[in-house]
Amino acid sequence: MGRTLAAVVAHPDDDTWGIAGTVALHADDPAFRFVLIHATSGEAGMISDPSLATRETLGQVREDEDRRSWIALGRAPDRHGWLRYPDHGVADQPFEEVVERIAAILREERPDVVVTFGPDGVTGHPDHVTVGAAASEAFARLRVGGVPGFRRLLYTAIPQSLLDAWNERLVANGKEPMDPTQLYHPRGVPDHTIGVRVDTSSVAPRVLAALREHRTQAGEMLERSEEDQLEMVSQEHAVIAWPTATPGDPAEVLADIFDGLD
Numbered sequence: 235m236g237r238t239l240a241a242v243v244a245h246p247d248d249d250t251w252g253i254a255g256t257v258a259l260h261a262d263d264p265a266f267r268f269v270l271i272h273a274t275s276g277e278a279g280m281i282s283d284p285s286l287a288t289r290e291t292l293g294q295v296r297e298d299e300d301r302r303s304w305i306a307l308g309r310a311p312d313r314h315g316w317l318r319y320p321d322h323g324v325a326d327q328p329f330e331e332v333v334e335r336i337a338a339i340l341r342e343e344r345p346d347v348v349v350t351f352g353p354d355g356v357t358g359h360p361d362h363v364t365v366g367a368a369a370s371e372a373f374a375r376l377r378v379g380g381v382p383g384f385r386r387l388l389y390t391a392i393p394q395s396l397l398d399a400w401n402e403r404l405v406a407n408g409k410e411p412m413d414p415t416q417l418y419h420p421r422g423v424p425d426h427t428i429g430v431r432v433d434t435s436s437v438a439p440r441v442l443a444a445l446r447e448h449r450t451q452a453g454e455m456l457e458r459s460e461e462d463q464l465e466m467v468s469q470e471h472a473v474i475a476w477p478t479a480t481p482g483d484p485a486e487v488l489a490d491i492f493d494g495l496d
């Protein structure tokens with residue numbers, strides 16, 4: 235059976251945060267195929283160091299950073315699609331066109347598993363929310379249309395308990411806690427809604443190496459201790475958006491995105 239994963243994200247580094255550990259765990263599996271779609275090149279993002287990029291070059295620089303991040307991880311995508319919609323402007327595009335451009339790639343690739351953003355966009359970013367909605371619509375159309383694959387749709391998520399633990403540590407270190415009511419701050423989801431919890435601790439140093447390639451985005455995280463940074467990338471979580479759970483079924487938490495698809 236195939237093990238094709240398609241990740242549909244908004245910005246360079248969304249992919250590293252959301253799925254890099256899972257990809258690293260499958261890096262040596264000959265049946266694994268990894269398709270990555272970026273809706274934007276992230277040209278409206280921060281520039282941590284003016285020697286790295288200008289506002290005009292940031293999009294190209296971030297595409298290069300993203301390619302290098304996967305090389306640092308040790309597993310480059312087999313196919314990498316850049317839709318190059320305006321950063322911070324995906325919600326202003328004709329939704330139908332966004333769906334179709336994503337669907338055009340997924341129709342060819344027939345992924346077993348698609349991972350994207352849920353309605354919370356993890357951080358509430360409108361690009362994340364729109365990309366997640368468009369990818370979900372593309373998944374539904376292709377599945378209903380009988381295209382092979384499309385066996386599981388996942389939404390990257392942060393369990394509330396983990397967010398609470400991060401916040402406790404921030405406060406203990408005299409920092410401001412993250413506030414999920416603020417745009418761009420991470421949101422948690424109720425722990426019982428988590429359907430996939432991947433232990434990525436064995437590949438955490440590789441995920442960290444990948445994150446560090448997003449040099450223009452170097453932020454607060456890199457001020458933390460090495461131990462804290464490794465801990466932050468030692469788990470990846472997702473909500474299973476499809477197939478939908480049967481009410482009353484005991485909630486089984488999968489340890490891998492492909493578990494149970496054989």
Ligand SMILES: [Zn+2]
Pocket residue numbers: 244245248359362
């Ligand atoms: Zn993003």
